[in-house]
Amino acid sequence: MSAAAHHGSDYHYAHHFDSLGQQQSTVRFGMWLFLVTEVLFFGGIMSAYTVYRTMYPDDFEAGSAALNPLAAILNSFLLLTSSLTITLGVRAAFDGDIAGLRKWLMATILLGTAFLGLKANEYYTDVKEGLVPTKAEDVIEVAKSVTVNGHDTIVYDKVRSSVFARKLEHVLKENEHEQLFEKCNPYRVQLFFLFYYCMTGLHVLHMVIGLGLLVWQYILAGNGFFNFKERYVYVEAMSLYWHFVDMVWMFLLPLLYLAGPHSFDHLSL
Amino acid sequence: MTLPIPFPTIPTQASQFAIESDHLFWYITLLCVGGTGLVYVMVAYFCFRYAKNPGARGHVGLQRTPRILGSVKLEFLWSAIPTVLFLSCFAWGIWLWGQNTRIPPEAAQNEIYVVGKRWMWKIQHPDGTREINELHLAVDQPVKITVISEDVIHDFGIPAFRQKIDVVPGRYLSTWYKPTQIGSYHIFCDQYCGQGHSQMVGTVHVLSKSDYEQWREGTYRTKDGKNPVDGSAGWLGAKLFKKLNCISCHGADNTQRAPRLEGIFGTQIPIGGGKTVTVNDDYIRESIRNPMAKVHEGWKPIMPAFPVSQLTEEELLQVMAFVKGLRAGETPSRVEHTPPQIGANPLNSEGGSK
Amino acid sequence: MNLDYAPQCVPAPEPDPTKPRVHYLNHAYGWLSWLFTVDHKRIGILYLVTVTIFFAAGATAAALVRLNLLTPTSELLPLDAYNKAFTAHGTVMLFLFLIPVVPGVLGNFFVPMMIGAKDMAFPKINLLSWYIFMLGAAFFLWTLLSGGIDTGWTLYPPYSSQYSHTNVLYAGLGIFVAGFSSILTGLNIIVTVHKMRAPGMTWNRLPLFIWAMYATSLIQMLATPVLAVTVLLLAVERVFGIGIFDPTLEGDPILFQHMFWFYSHPAVYVMIIPGMGVVSEIITCFSRKNIFGYAAIAWSSVGIAVVGFLVWGHHMFLSGQGYYMGMLFSFITMLVAVPSAIKVFNWTATLYKGSITFEAPMLFSLGFIALFTIGGVTGLYLGVMGTDIHLHDTYFVVAHFHFTMVGGMMLGWQAGLHFWWPKMTGKMYSDFWSRLSALTICFGFFVTFIPQFIAGYNGMPRRSPSYAPEYQILNVISTAGAFIQGIGYLMPVFYLTGSLIYGRPAGNNPWRATGLEWQTTSPPPQFNFDETPIVTCGPYEYSLTSDDVYKHIPVPSTNGVHTGKEGVHA
Ligand code: HEA
Ligand code: HEA
Numbered sequence A: 001m002s003a004a005a006h007h008g009s010d011y012h013y014a015h016h017f018d019s020l021g022q023q024q025s026t027v028r029f030g031m032w033l034f035l036v037t038e039v040l041f042f043g044g045i046m047s048a049y050t051v052y053r054t055m056y057p058d059d060f061e062a063g064s065a066a067l068n069p070l071a072a073i074l075n076s077f078l079l080l081t082s083s084l085t086i087t088l089g090v091r092a093a094f095d096g097d098i099a100g101l102r103k104w105l106m107a108t109i110l111l112g113t114a115f116l117g118l119k120a121n122e123y124y125t126d127v128k129e130g131l132v133p134t135k136a137e138d139v140i141e142v143a144k145s146v147t148v149n150g151h152d153t154i155v156y157d158k159v160r161s162s163v164f165a166r167k168l169e170h171v172l173k174e175n176e177h178e179q180l181f182e183k184c185n186p187y188r189v190q191l192f193f194l195f196y197y198c199m200t201g202l203h204v205l206h207m208v209i210g211l212g213l214l215v216w217q218y219i220l221a222g223n224g225f226f227n228f229k230e231r232y233v234y235v236e237a238m239s240l241y242w243h244f245v246d247m248v249w250m251f252l253l254p255l256l257y258l259a260g261p262h263s264f265d266h267l268s269l
Numbered sequence B: 001m002t003l004p005i006p007f008p009t010i011p012t013q014a015s016q017f018a019i020e021s022d023h024l025f026w027y028i029t030l031l032c033v034g035g036t037g038l039v040y041v042m043v044a045y046f047c048f049r050y051a052k053n054p055g056a057r058g059h060v061g062l063q064r065t066p067r068i069l070g071s072v073k074l075e076f077l078w079s080a081i082p083t084v085l086f087l088s089c090f091a092w093g094i095w096l097w098g099q100n101t102r103i104p105p106e107a108a109q110n111e112i113y114v115v116g117k118r119w120m121w122k123i124q125h126p127d128g129t130r131e132i133n134e135l136h137l138a139v140d141q142p143v144k145i146t147v148i149s150e151d152v153i154h155d156f157g158i159p160a161f162r163q164k165i166d167v168v169p170g171r172y173l174s175t176w177y178k179p180t181q182i183g184s185y186h187i188f189c190d191q192y193c194g195q196g197h198s199q200m201v202g203t204v205h206v207l208s209k210s211d212y213e214q215w216r217e218g219t220y221r222t223k224d225g226k227n228p229v230d231g232s233a234g235w236l237g238a239k240l241f242k243k244l245n246c247i248s249c250h251g252a253d254n255t256q257r258a259p260r261l262e263g264i265f266g267t268q269i270p271i272g273g274g275k276t277v278t279v280n281d282d283y284i285r286e287s288i289r290n291p292m293a294k295v296h297e298g299w300k301p302i303m304p305a306f307p308v309s310q311l312t313e314e315e316l317l318q319v320m321a322f323v324k325g326l327r328a329g330e331t332p333s334r335v336e337h338t339p340p341q342i343g344a345n346p347l348n349s350e351g352g353s354k
Numbered sequence C: 001m002n003l004d005y006a007p008q009c010v011p012a013p014e015p016d017p018t019k020p021r022v023h024y025l026n027h028a029y030g031w032l033s034w035l036f037t038v039d040h041k042r043i044g045i046l047y048l049v050t051v052t053i054f055f056a057a058g059a060t061a062a063a064l065v066r067l068n069l070l071t072p073t074s075e076l077l078p079l080d081a082y083n084k085a086f087t088a089h090g091t092v093m094l095f096l097f098l099i100p101v102v103p104g105v106l107g108n109f110f111v112p113m114m115i116g117a118k119d120m121a122f123p124k125i126n127l128l129s130w131y132i133f134m135l136g137a138a139f140f141l142w143t144l145l146s147g148g149i150d151t152g153w154t155l156y157p158p159y160s161s162q163y164s165h166t167n168v169l170y171a172g173l174g175i176f177v178a179g180f181s182s183i184l185t186g187l188n189i190i191v192t193v194h195k196m197r198a199p200g201m202t203w204n205r206l207p208l209f210i211w212a213m214y215a216t217s218l219i220q221m222l223a224t225p226v227l228a229v230t231v232l233l234l235a236v237e238r239v240f241g242i243g244i245f246d247p248t249l250e251g252d253p254i255l256f257q258h259m260f261w262f263y264s265h266p267a268v269y270v271m272i273i274p275g276m277g278v279v280s281e282i283i284t285c286f287s288r289k290n291i292f293g294y295a296a297i298a299w300s301s302v303g304i305a306v307v308g309f310l311v312w313g314h315h316m317f318l319s320g321q322g323y324y325m326g327m328l329f330s331f332i333t334m335l336v337a338v339p340s341a342i343k344v345f346n347w348t349a350t351l352y353k354g355s356i357t358f359e360a361p362m363l364f365s366l367g368f369i370a371l372f373t374i375g376g377v378t379g380l381y382l383g384v385m386g387t388d389i390h391l392h393d394t395y396f397v398v399a400h401f402h403f404t405m406v407g408g409m410m411l412g413w414q415a416g417l418h419f420w421w422p423k424m425t426g427k428m429y430s431d432f433w434s435r436l437s438a439l440t441i442c443f444g445f446f447v448t449f450i451p452q453f454i455a456g457y458n459g460m461p462r463r464s465p466s467y468a469p470e471y472q473i474l475n476v477i478s479t480a481g482a483f484i485q486g487i488g489y490l491m492p493v494f495y496l497t498g499s500l501i502y503g504r505p506a507g508n509n510p511w512r513a514t515g516l517e518w519q520t521t522s523p524p525p526q527f528n529f530d531e532t533p534i535v536t537c538g539p540y541e542y543s544l545t546s547d548d549v550y551k552h553i554p555v556p557s558t559n560g561v562h563t564g565k566e567g568v569h570a
């Protein structure tokens, strides 16, 4: 948001530009370039994800099956709707309709906040279920039938067991996917969860920044900053960012939540 | 040691590969000296030939220079010629690389394991001799080298052989040497690995055939053959196999819980979903560190994982040697009490070289 | 007025020396006028001051490293202190000095001026990126003060993530933050070049420095985000003791190397292309000739930038990445070396039939050509898979990258600084001392780093405080060279600073150069040009007179060599 000096009553573009058109196209171009760098940012981590996913397909399926896709799908609807509202906001700003602009900005803010709320709830559940990568191990006793002197008897072996593995087993059982647990290596499932937290975490961070910018523009709109129609270009740049964040989510959804089978009977929010 | 040379110029070529490597090295040097020399000569010549008379500096209208904008022909020439030269290096280079990685069968029979651990090299010969920071080789005898790290990334480098290989945790990498010149040469760790990196050095001794035999005698409890009396890697592995209770499942007297490991090395086993896997070093290692990774079809995934804390990389190599050498009917039994081996020297049953 | 060269626009008249003049340095005073400036020129000066300090810090670490290597047994420093010293040297030199130096100082200052703009496209973001840079630097400083880090600048896990006891986290944060500054600077420059060019400044009339900065910015924008996310993943592993590069989870530490070099190989071109741009400007100016092969030089910059993204694996031949992967990377490495060769040959050809003078900028530029060529060709040994087996991670690599980075970019930077100093400050420095400095640095440089090639070929591993005794003689020579070099670097500190006070006024255009930045007053006015320049010809019309251009007379070719387009180069 650079250099929108506001001299007097007429709208002036910043000192270093020759025309309004130049300034507007510069702002737009700058935002597009910024988004290119963002693509590389998420692209980096998604490539890493892809590498592991191809190396360890079963384990990533199991990890995905332990997640709650219902929340994610609801969230997708929220975000898609917010992309619509922000676009309507750009339209309003372009038409100089300040009330409309404020209305649509507020709608976008609410939808974004709802997304974060759902997401927070989901994190909370994940943590409660123990789906947090850890190297912790404890000793458990496992019953085994052994043949001793021709008789089958049960003995209890003390076995060191990964805490995470047991939590994962539990969750997958609840989701009726214990067959996935048998196939997976819980260590590698932890890799999946590391990706899950890093990728969604980065996305949440982008959402929070986006919401901050939205709130700021909402306040600016109230202060009459957007009374100059020409400044709609800032709302437009903002909306580009918001669409981008939305799009990242549309990639995360299949990568993280839809990688494994799901049965929807056991889902809850 | 034959090391101190007052002013190092060309290091000893102590292996087959060193000679081949140096051929390419000097070929590239020739090109580079040629190319760089050309640039230097031209720059120097132009600078003298076209230097402006200092007195004339700043005078308008003197000495107009020709307005030369470029030449497509020249551009083409000086793109094409370097490309061709560079690619010739490339082609030779991949050939040379192939020499380094394609392990001939006579080397594969003689496999030496190197475990990198901050900050030492632990070396294990096929017959169980173990050394630390020292590697004895027989001249002209090709050996395969397989490396793995117990902690961070190291790199096992022997300049006199012009060879090195990264030592990575969690995976085996292999190369091979054919030493051709008797002598003692440096082993360096060439990948930064922390405080003691510069001291993670060792010596490789290339011995004549007879010296090599003598060295083996001298260091080492020998009993040729496969009998588990000899302190070989397999023998140590057998002990671990019992100590770690592998036999509680893989033992001779229990056939329902786990597969027999006899003769599995080199075979193909099904792992479900129609897939098979060849039993090799990596698979055995994985089966022990992470049994869940690939489960032998028809068996339950009940085998516990054995992390480094229970079984070091070195010990793992011993267990591996044991499993590899296990032939039909040799699986030890859980209840068996092996009497002390005849001829086994208790002093030699543990510990490193010498 | 007829000039014996054809400037890109009508030059401004020399100001009356007796009358006080308002320019960017004196239109406002006080700390705040600097700290809150959005003027690209002042921001450039801010970078100049800060990166110079960081260079001194990095050089001090280099001095420690070299002193310690005088003896084979590491008598000066304990082992881990040495490890911290070379890591500090590498990280500070790269992230706080070499990457920001030319884009930050010369790029900021001259990109707008050379295309005839009043400022960068986003002046506030420009200032912001300086602050972000300083924040990153603060994290580094904190790392160094709180005991340093000992991972090497490459930060390979699992050492960096699970074993090192030092403050990797803060250093990582520093890299992460400084990276954003780099991204924003790159973005700003690209937008500026696209959107802010003066009338008549077509793409074919852009000075080659602009092309170089454009290519550099492209890399900064596309590669740095990947570094950011890589460092972030490393930080996660460091903080939680568990992460995606962790081999005990069957994670792959080699993946880190892939991601790191995906950034860091292109980044080495961030560290050379700007230098190449500077040299292209200077060679033509001091041989009074059009650049030979304008298009070839311009597009080879872009070519290096693009193809440079596909060769990262040549740092990892030995890591077990696989034969065919290595083959591919080696092949592309050979191809990416070609554009550099093209540039070197074009510079050489530019000298042909020139009218050459040897002021300090030219000496530094010739030094650049001499040293970079050696640095570049030794890259071939490393890019060829077979020879890299022996040379990987030895002093051969150390010598290679100092030849490219110090012999290349560092000299390029010095050349640029000396070339544009009169424009930036309005003062001329001492001719004698500046030439002496150039010669001293080049001489010291050879003495320092040629022995390292020999040591490397003999197998001396890098990052080693102690080494086998037979390498001592080479190391002693090398240390001696470093001190000669050090003296060479210290000289400019004195004569350049001195010139601010004692230097004679430089005039608008002391080198009689053609670029737009020289057609305004020195130091430039607050908005660069008193009147918007109108560009009438290509950037390097040293063989035409101003009359030729302003009357648009086609000039016949004056010799047998094919001269490309006849008449004014459009
Ligand atoms: C400014 C920085 C810079 C530049 C420009 C380069 C340029 C090149 N580099 Fe370098 N490199 C580094 C900085 C740089 N490098 C650094 C910092 C490292 C170490 C990182 C670390 O591990 O810490 C490194 C390491 C490095 C390696 C890894 C070595 C190893 O660890 O084993 C390799 C391997 O391929 C390599 C290759 C090359 C090549 C082929 C070029 C080419 O682009 C060079 C092209 C130029 C020319 C070829 C010269 C001009 C040509 C002529 C004049 C033609 C005449 C010649 C002939 C006909 C032969 N470099
Ligand atoms: C911009 C990049 C840059 C620059 C300019 C330099 C400059 C120099 N470097 Fe650097 N170097 C690197 C980048 C750079 N280096 C990198 C990236 C590494 C790899 C790090 C790693 O492995 O992780 C490295 C590693 C490296 C090593 C290998 C360490 C090892 O592997 O063990 C050595 C050894 O000789 C060395 C030496 C030098 C020398 C002698 C100079 C000389 O040119 C410096 C000359 C200057 C002086 C000698 C001092 C002058 C004095 C002042 C300016 C005032 C300072 C004040 C006081 C001394 C009081 N460097």
Ligand code: CUA
Residues within 6 Å of the ligand: B116, B118, B119, B153, B154, B155, B189, B190, B191, B192, B193, B194, B196, B197, B198, B200
């Ligand atoms: Cu081990 Cu360096």
Ligand SMILES: [Cu+2]
Residues within 6 Å of the ligand: C264, C265, C268, C311, C312, C314, C315
């Ligand atoms: Cu590289």
